[in-house]
């Protein structure tokens with residue numbers, strides 16, 4: 001198998017987990033955040049684990065993306081849409097810590113039995129999870145365009 005095939009397969013596996021895992025987190029939040037304790041605490045635990053998997057998938061997507069760039073002859077040999085895709089991917093990594101903080105605040109508000117804090121951090125987590133997911137899908141569009 002050539003380097004190009006291996007790098008592209010790894011890239012595709014990583015982005016599938018990144019996009020699919022992100023969508024799963026959004027759907028989990030949609031159902032779990034309507035519920036009460038102890039479901040909310042279990043949700044925070046699940047999202048901490050999911051966050052680690054999503055970060056690993058994102059880093060593999062980025063690393064294999066750079067590998068593909070090298071195989072294809074460097075950034076100068078690639079169209080601007082790939083450069084833009086890389087820029088948006090960096091933006092996703094910049095949003096990630098805010099999503100993590102919203103999740104941590106949700107855990108803290110739960111342990112204080114602070115209903116207003118739970119509502120505010122839940123909303124923030126859901127909005128940020130959506131932003132990350134939409135940015136990932138936007139990068140997918142940039143990578144495959146024109147279809």
Ligand code: HEM
Nearest residue numbers: 015061062065066068069082085086089136139140143144
């Ligand atoms: C959310 C993140 C990303 C997604 C969803 C994504 C998706 C994809 C997909 C689906 C392909 C296959 C396109 C095709 O064969 O027609 C691809 C190829 C590629 N990706 Fe990504 N990618 C992401 C991040 C990155 C990053 C960060 C880089 C660079 C640092 C990168 C560089 C490349 C390159 C160079 C190719 C090969 C393009 C070509 O064959 O002309 N990707 N990507």
